[in-house]
Amino acid sequence: MVSTQREREDKYEVGLDFVLPDLEDVIPAGGRIEQGTVNLNSVYFDTDDRDLLRQKITFRRRSGDADVGWQLKVPADKARTEIRMPPGESDAVPDELATMIAGVALGKPVHPVATLKTVRRTQRLLDRDDRLLAEVADDSVRGAVAGDRAVLSEWREVEVELGDAGDEKLLGKIGKRLTRRGAQPSRYPSKLSRVLSAAHLAGGDTTRTTVEAVLVDYLDAQVQAIVAGDVWLRRGLDPVHPTRVGIRRFRSTLRVFGRLFDQTARAELDAELSWYAGLLGEVRDRQVQRARFADALAALPSELVMGPVAARIENDLLAEQLRRRKEVMEALDGDRYRALLATLARWRTTPPLTAEAGDDPRVIAKLVRKAERKALTRVATATATADDDDTALHRARKAAKRARYAAELAAPILGRKSAKKKAARFKKMQTVLGEHQDSVVAAETLRTLGARAGTTPGENGFTFGLLYGLELQNARQAREDAARLASA
Numbered sequence: 001m002v003s004t005q006r007e008r009e010d011k012y013e014v015g016l017d018f019v020l021p022d023l024e025d026v027i028p029a030g031g032r033i034e035q036g037t038v039n040l041n042s043v044y045f046d047t048d049d050r051d052l053l054r055q056k057i058t059f060r061r062r063s064g065d066a067d068v069g070w071q072l073k074v075p076a077d078k079a080r081t082e083i084r085m086p087p088g089e090s091d092a093v094p095d096e097l098a099t100m101i102a103g104v105a106l107g108k109p110v111h112p113v114a115t116l117k118t119v120r121r122t123q124r125l126l127d128r129d130d131r132l133l134a135e136v137a138d139d140s141v142r143g144a145v146a147g148d149r150a151v152l153s154e155w156r157e158v159e160v161e162l163g164d165a166g167d168e169k170l171l172g173k174i175g176k177r178l179t180r181r182g183a184q185p186s187r188y189p190s191k192l193s194r195v196l197s198a199a200h201l202a203g204g205d206t207t208r209t210t211v212e213a214v215l216v217d218y219l220d221a222q223v224q225a226i227v228a229g230d231v232w233l234r235r236g237l238d239p240v241h242p243t244r245v246g247i248r249r250f251r252s253t254l255r256v257f258g259r260l261f262d263q264t265a266r267a268e269l270d271a272e273l274s275w276y277a278g279l280l281g282e283v284r285d286r287q288v289q290r291a292r293f294a295d296a297l298a299a300l301p302s303e304l305v306m307g308p309v310a311a312r313i314e315n316d317l318l319a320e321q322l323r324r325r326k327e328v329m330e331a332l333d334g335d336r337y338r339a340l341l342a343t344l345a346r347w348r349t350t351p352p353l354t355a356e357a358g359d360d361p362r363v364i365a366k367l368v369r370k371a372e373r374k375a376l377t378r379v380a381t382a383t384a385t386a387d388d389d390d391t392a393l394h395r396a397r398k399a400a401k402r403a404r405y406a407a408e409l410a411a412p413i414l415g416r417k418s419a420k421k422k423a424a425r426f427k428k429m430q431t432v433l434g435e436h437q438d439s440v441v442a443a444e445t446l447r448t449l450g451a452r453a454g455t456t457p458g459e460n461g462f463t464f465g466l467l468y469g470l471e472l473q474n475a476r477q478a479r480e481d482a483a484r485l486a487s488a
Helices: 095-100 168-180 191-198 210-234 240-256 263-299 309-332 335-347 362-382 390-409 416-454 462-487
Strands: 003-007 009-014 032-046 058-064 069-076 079-085 111-126 132-145 151-162
Touching (some): 009 168, 032 191, 079 095, 111 191, 132 191, 151 168, 151 191, 210 240, 210 362, 240 263, 240 362, 240 390, 263 309, 263 416, 263 462, 309 335, 309 416, 362 390, 362 462, 390 462, 416 462
Antiparallel strands (some): 003 079, 009 151, 032 111, 058 069, 069 079, 111 132, 132 151
16 A cells, blocks of 8 residues: 655754754744654665666665655655555565656666665654654664675764644754754765765765856756656656646756757757657646636536537547547657656756856856846737737747746846746746637637537537637737736
8 A cells, every 4th residue: 555745854964973952942832852762774776777866766665663664755846755655575666666666767677775774863843732843863874785895884864854733944943953063964865875975876975166056956956846747647646737847947947048058968858858748738738728618617607508518528628638648658668758867867967068157157147137038028029019929929928937937047146036026027927928828729629629519419519619709808818918017
């Protein structure tokens, strides 16, 4: 039986003689601290090429005093989702989990790569109602790397995991007390990466310029969303929208900051991301239209809904959605998609930067300003004429997206407040222009569905024509709204 839980934790490196600070003052009145000690044994699995580790996914089988079983940790959106299964009687990887990691493993077999033994001393911070605010784990770790060479390492680290009743402010308070005692934010995303680094089997600490760090951090976050989407798709879930957003942000970075990347590598990756985004887009379009048309029908007076309109819309679009999803799932097991994941694994840590990336943050700010000017010009041009130009408005929407995402990326350089303001402005344009594009696509779909209904006994195209007219009206309104934003 598979279960999941979302984790939000901070990791700190500490010396072997580190002394934890007193945390009584960070818990609310009436709360308490519950202490304990457990012994944990963990066998980590990966491919020979460490493909899971390269995508920052950890997969282990844990035994010991507590928290036993199979555990797959998938990072996404500043947190991790841990997928769990009971230990079972066999050491073989359960089929269900093997399916989930097939993409990030690039179709290769996984096997034990390291064994870690941990003595964990815990402090569970509870509120007055015994709800968990946070757990502070002081881990003494001994690690051994599998293989011909006996590579052993030993260290201490502190993990602070947020509980269901805790918040980000509490993590910050605990972190400040730890750093005052000499703790440092960990350079390693997991214990596995640390033990393999000690054995020179994983990348160690990398010093980057400000420009490099900004680009790498942003790209890494987008790959994280894409990789998490791969795992969720294989679980039978629906991560299509967040996966597409990650792809859009990545491609936007390749376009806006294109001169900072090797041109050949950039163009090749952009083309492959476009291919995958197109597959996902066919699924997403049907999802959006089904919800959109259901709301539109619900808003109509019943006497204007003539015939089995809802059934026609739902049956036709759902059938198309399922067919398109099947195409996506087939692509996930293909060589082209695996090559894309392998490329993204390289780009998330070592993108092919040019000399222009350099160490001058002004190059980022300059390219952000260029993206803003392009977006404003395209929106103003597309809305300046009396005639609708759907293509120009769509191009303007994409330019607004890129300007928004560029501002988000540049926040460490522009300043959080300034970047947030810029991003909000272009997000508003993107939203309005997105409504226009959705109406254009919806109108075309309604025309097709209406034609089918009009030639089918027991149905007619009246309601489809009515909805078609409403979508054209929505498109005109969105265009007017975009024109006002462009002139503001």
